[in-house]
Amino acid sequence: MFRLLDVLTRAAFYLSAVLLLAITLIYCFEIVSRYFFNSPTVWSTDTVTYFLGAMTCLAIPEVARTNRHIAVTVFVDAMHGKSKEVAQRVLHLTAGVVAGGVAWIALSETLRLYKSGILTLGTIAVPKWWISAFIPLGLALLTLHYLRFAIDPTAAHVPAEQGGE
């Protein structure tokens, strides 16, 4: 079951990297098209911001999988042995429950956006849920990783070469 989670996380992450490439290319296209051909696009700015949102949400599960979300671990690091393990389990569980709750809230908001047909404010207005949907998606995958750490703390220790990209 965790295999499936890892596959989904990796797929989302790769898509996120592709979106970063797309952002770079769109901006360069806009520069060339506006400066050299005097024909600025109407879609580039909006598309870049939509992609930025999706890129962020799609990469956070991978950051969670490699346990690299930033935390102020000064006190936990000072602990040892059993108490440290318990503390870490509790922290992972808390992070998972909180993120899961927010994922649920974001999902119900996205459903509301879908039902009421609200569009984005951009020059190219698209249904807002298209972008908003990435928030519950990213958070849900992230939640599962933290719950997994709570059950199996060893999963949180990712070797440097896997987490170090």
Added chain:
Amino acid sequence: MEWYWTLSLSLVLLFALMATGLPVFAAFLLANISGVLVTVGSRGFGMFTNSLYETITSESFVTIPLFILMGEVLFRSGSVSVLSRAVDVLIGRVRGRLYLLTLSLSTIFGALSGSAVAVAAMLGRSVLPQMTEEGYDERLSNMTILGGASLAPIIPPSLLVIVIGSLVTNVSIAGLLVAGVVPGIILAVIMAIYIFIRVSLDPSLAPAQEHVVDHSLGDRAKAVLSMLPFGIVIFSVMGLILLGIATPSEAAAAGVVGAVLTACVYRRFSLAMLWAALRSGASISAMILMIVACSKFFGQLLAFFGATTGLINAMGHLSIDPWLMLFILMLVPLILCMFIDQFAFLLLAIPLYDPIIRTYGFEPMWFWTLFLITLTIGSLTPPFGYTLFALKGAAPHVSISEVYRSAWPVVAIFIASLVLFALVPVFITWLPGLL
């Protein structure tokens, strides 16, 4: 509840949550959800989610992944090591020269970007690994990067300055932008002196001197020539902005293309390298943006409770010595920006600050430049600061306590300089006066 209770309770709660070791984003989410449930209940979930949405789709953050990507490509392509070798040839006798190179690079990149976060993460992915490889002291390297990156909002271009300038009526944006140049350079020089003294007192901070050869003029010329491709990157960003070809955000994308071209010149480009750089860029910026997005709503809640307004209004009603007033006006952003977003703070603070500044007759160009530097200090003061998290995100092997320890000297240097600029206003007002 009175504003001071709301304010102190919220800050203490958040502080405690972060200290437990919960991921920073989760600490904010927990504080925010509790805040919403206590005050408006589930009706507030919409604005909570919108706040997340608003941040991650904000154009001003696009430079963060683009600068990280630029740094990745520059490092992976070996451009940084070429640069480092060229510096060895040119100033091989100077101990700790890579610190000085980093400081110069960060000043240059500060002139390319307005975002300390973008520059810190970029240098953390490019120069830092090179320094570690060559045996430079980790803490002093981090300090150099944090300090250098913090020049970005002070040296133009700077989005923070544009926002301040449009909210304050009696100050010119062009003047305010230029006003940051001299303080930026002075800060860079002071940091260089600090590093020089540290390295002189403790030679172990820089790798042992190898046998220093006197390089021939030809070698030196070659070294200068080998640095030229790096100029492609500088031109791709700064040239396009100055020539009016691209906006600062777009120019960051051109910088990535410049970095790829540089890699091609050094014959180090490969698709595998680009793919690794993209993955790294996406994950590190997601890590940083996640914190920015989750922390945004905390500031909104404080505004909703009237806590921040209460604080600033209370200050406005004080009738005290101007220097004490100046001190308090600077202390508030320093503390609040430890927890809330700088831009949200500006929207709230400037309309409330403006009348106070007029009452006390502070020179606007001088005051708002000091204010700008204070905001920058706020985001590099432990325990909470976007610049700190940017470096931590870019350098996963460095512990957060280590990042904090590296930050303190920078904070001290910036605060000392702030006092200097407050006492000697000409550092700020001279250059805009020539406009």
Added chain:
Amino acid sequence: PVDNASAETLSMLSGYAPTFAWYREIGPRFIELVKEESKGDLDIRYNGPDTVPTFEQFQPVQSGVFDVLFTHPAYHSGTTSVGLAIDAIAVDPVKRREAGVFDYIDKHYQKRGMKLISAPSTGTKGFRFYLREPLKDDALKGRKIRGTVSYHPMIKALGGAPVNMPVSEVYTALQRGTMDGAAWGLTGASDLKFYEVAKYMADPVFGQVGVMIMMNLERWNALKPAQQKAMLEAGRKIELESLAHFDKLQAEEYKTLIGHGVQITKFSDADAKRLEALWSNGVWEVAEQVSGDDARGLHNLARKAGMTE
């Protein structure tokens, strides 16, 4: 003068900072009028864009977290663009109400849980082009002009290339010449210091613009009849007052800009004549794209009254 300790307080969200002209010159006066009309029974408390970002304010009022919304309808055009269309309709506040324009928009918003209280205009005319170089005979030919989506059809028709760009980038873009000009309101350009980077402003001015004050419908229904009457009366009065008030402010802004060395440059007579039509057609185009028949219904109504193209 009228302060009542037992007054009911409504919370208001504003899309503008308290010092921005569109709020500064309307908001506090509206609150004062509400107090007067309700004999101190109603008060309104301001919350700015630091509480909820400008473009996300419609939903929190719709869901009842806040009671009143002070905004421009473009800021929620993804939810409905019917409000936006009012900028294509002649500004006469009395005639707008007589012709049923106000009621049409009100009814439309009520279906979305919001009650329209007032639609004050910020002057008889709304916009102009601010340019780096003076105009020649060929209008905006070959120039890159920043404008929100409502301006795009107009900029294209005048030969320019419309650019969509966040406000925060406009100053630098004009300074460096990334952009040749920007369409902007007649008040507020000096706040953004455009005069430092665009030394020409084009005549004639065109179009019209205003803000909207709305209220959460459930909260509205829960008000006492006298309170409802006070809100509506304050809304009607502020519409009448703000028109003249802003015309005066625009004249002052004009003097400020001239004082900073900005020069007037003129469109050819032929182009000057079509500016109005280009503007309002552009607004209708955008409104009808998002809100379809609801916007077309308003268009027919306003056209019949002779208040739009």
